[in-house]
Amino acid sequence: MKYFFVFKKLIPFFFLAVLFSCASKKDMIYYQDVDNLGTQEKSNSYEIKIQPDDLLMILVSAEDPEIAMPFNLAMANVASAARPDAVGQQSSLLYLVDAQGYIQFPILGKLKVSGLTRSDFLSKLQDQIGNYIKSPIVNLRIMNFKVSVQGEVTAPGTFAIVSERVTLVEALTLAKDLTVYGKRNNILVIREIDGVKSYNRVDITKVGFMNSPFYYLAQNDVVYVEPNQNKINGSAIGPSTSIIFSITSILVALATLIITTSK
Template sequence: MLSEIKIHLVAVLRTNKSYLKIVKPLKKPIPCYVLVMLIALLFSSCYSTKRYQYFQDITDSTYGSIPIKNYDFSLKFMPLDEININVISAIPALAAPFNITNTIAVSGFSGNSGSVSGTQPPTASITNPISTSSFRVNAEGNIDYPFIGVLAVQGKTVKQLKDTLTDILRKRFVKDATVEVRLSNPMVTVMGEVSKAGRVSLPNEKTSIIDAILASGDFTRFSNRSDVIVFRETDGKKVPHHVDLRKSDVFESEYYYLRQNDIVFVKPNKDKEFLNDPYSGSIANYIYMLAGIIGAYYIFKR
């Protein structure tokens, strides 16, 4: 409760900077009437909760009519991504060479054999015909797939890679091949003014910036909802993009849905800046303590 009062006082002082002009030049003790005035201001000021609301421009008349642009939100493969590929066939022995147990990286793919020679398939146990092969996308944006060779995957979606592999496998190796492709554990980083900063998994391709923030414990009271920054990798560079979560047009932004390796940075608001300022922060502390002393004095005086 006391911390709530202190934070409230900081906000009041920030929004009423004229008081700082009065207090700053005083070299004598602050008169009692000034303290009483500040205490009254503390408990009587209306501290709006609107600043903590999402989508502040939505009214009753706009419900159900918010436009959503049809951006391509599909996750696209990037260098260093881990891709899981599973090949299924009615004859497990035919699919087994393409489903290697993930133990040792061999010639660009994972296998349970220390070497691969010629065109002989790597050894694989068919007791688990749906084991999954894991492939790391190299710096050039390629993977080395057994018996097929180098495949360029950077910029491709899961569906595109699935269709490519299915077409090649059915034509050359396994006529009834069914291919499953999955991006292994895509994640984003959420940092700044959230309750629990850290790495957040993307459970599906339509994971929004709001989903990630809520997974991080939501905003703190010091968060700047009007300027959340999404850093997205483009052509080898992290490019910042600004998102205003107070407005409903965020649904029209191509950065509403996140991609793997995005960084979401929630900036602090002016209350946090005010509180961290040595001068203004010390004023708030002194007034807070003096208010407590005066309150205790009048209580015991009775």
């Protein structure tokens, strides 16, 4: 009988171990209220805005290439970073948006570009270049579009974005998703616009975040995933917790064996 009382005293430790390792469904599942939503209206197309320190590649073309040439930066021989001794490759020079949001454009001079979307700036360039060239074709691309993902994700890092836009979901996917310890209802998005930082919270367990201004990320956004309470508790208890649980499991098994053999 005394072994039975020993076993009873060990049972709470066993349930504590199970409870500590479990996570609530509401803390883990994404888009939990998606079935409560009806058909959504088509959302407006999203475009990022040009910011200071952006690198822009702008190419102007026309039916006669020689006419468009003065509106393009000169090509330069650039040696490969991996093989600096190799023969350089032809590479177009990039426009750096200065701290005041301007670039120096051939023929047209100083242009304000910060705060404009790609479409806005393209329209502006086509109108002004159109004073010199009939039906000019202008191609524009932001070359240093990147976002950073930190915290409780599988593969944190800074990711270069080759398309013109990226969603928060896509950025988290690039980081190979949240760990089981990631806090899904309080993700922080840090954004800087014209030198002013904003700190914004997003709950991806509710599908409504897709209508948030932070569903689409801007260049240089930082996404931080906080650790949940389980991770914080585990860090506070220390690495010896797993050892304690292992010893408890052994003691439970030993008590069970003693009780069984003593009958």
